[in-house]
Amino acid sequence: xxxxxxxxxxxxxxxxxxxxxxxxxxxxxxxxxxxxxxxxxxxxxxxxxxxxxxxxxxxxxxxxxxxxxxxxxxxxxxxxxxxxxxxxxxxxxxxxxxxxxxxxxxxxxxxxxxxx
Amino acid sequence: xxxxxxxxxxxxxxxxxxxxxxxxxxxxxxxxxxxxxxxxxxxxxxxxxxxxxxxxxxxxxxxxxxxxxxxxxxxxxxxxxxxxxxxxxxxxxxxxxxxxxxxxxxxxxxxx
Numbered sequence: 287x288x289x290x291x292x293x294x295x296x297x298x299x300x301x302x303x304x305x306x307x308x309x310x311x312x313x314x315x316x317x318x319x320x321x322x323x324x325x326x327x328x329x330x331x332x333x334x335x336x337x338x339x340x341x342x343x344x345x346x347x348x349x350x351x352x353x354x355x356x357x358x359x360x361x362x363x364x365x366x367x368x369x370x371x372x373x374x375x376x377x378x379x380x381x382x383x384x385x386x387x388x389x390x391x392x393x394x395x396x397x398x399x400x401x402x
Numbered sequence: 403x404x405x406x407x408x409x410x411x412x413x414x415x416x417x418x419x420x421x422x423x424x425x426x427x428x429x430x431x432x433x434x435x436x437x438x439x440x441x442x443x444x445x446x447x448x449x450x451x452x453x454x455x456x457x458x459x460x461x462x463x464x465x466x467x468x469x470x471x472x473x474x475x476x477x478x479x480x481x482x483x484x485x486x487x488x489x490x491x492x493x494x495x496x497x498x499x500x501x502x503x504x505x506x507x508x509x510x511x512x513x514x
Contacts, residue, residue: 321504326506334501378445389495
């Protein structure tokens with residue numbers, strides 16, 4: 287988890303409220319990712335960023351938005367939380383992309399979100 | 403659609419034996435495949451990457467093979483130890499900007 291922090295680490299919220307999760311890195315890596323992990327589904331990509339203000343959707347992006355105004359911060363927002371968004375959320379970073387040589391991902395400690 | 407299959411059942415082995423985990427994928431041809439380890443309550447940790455032109459990769463007690471004809475990767479841990487107990491995820495590269503797709507993982511339990 288070195289170099290990547292996530293906040294909050296745990297959150298309980300109610301259906302319909304907006305929620306923002308923060309990922310902060312000190313590695314100066316260009317690429318950042320948000321995943322959710324659920325039993326039986328594994329890690330699924332929500333959104334990713336390939337630079338400041340450059341983001342794109344992953345496979346499960348509905349109901350989520352992201353922003354990246356600085357290299358070190360990547361925010362995930364649940365616009366109106368639903369119970370189906372109860373999950374563990376992981377942020378990840380990588381130095382390179384595609385078939386580059388340093389494209390392993392480094393993960394943060396995760397945020398456990400419960401939507402009641 | 404692209405599909406990744408890892409044995410969802412836990413694998414229990416005796417300490418000192420070799421553990422072998424399987425990752426099968428269908429409907430695409432990844433340029434490389436990564437393996438990660440995940441402990442309960444923590445994020446995955448990168449272990450190894452193997453490219454399509456590499457048959458085998460080793461790192462200490464770990465060995466990964468990649469058979470592009472069978473569309474399969476095998477992950478071996480030799481001389482297994484209780485500390486190797488964790489869930490192991492395979493992640494073939496699926497194209498575009500660093501889009502690796504993760505399997506659901508296989509839980510390994512090494513029994514002393």
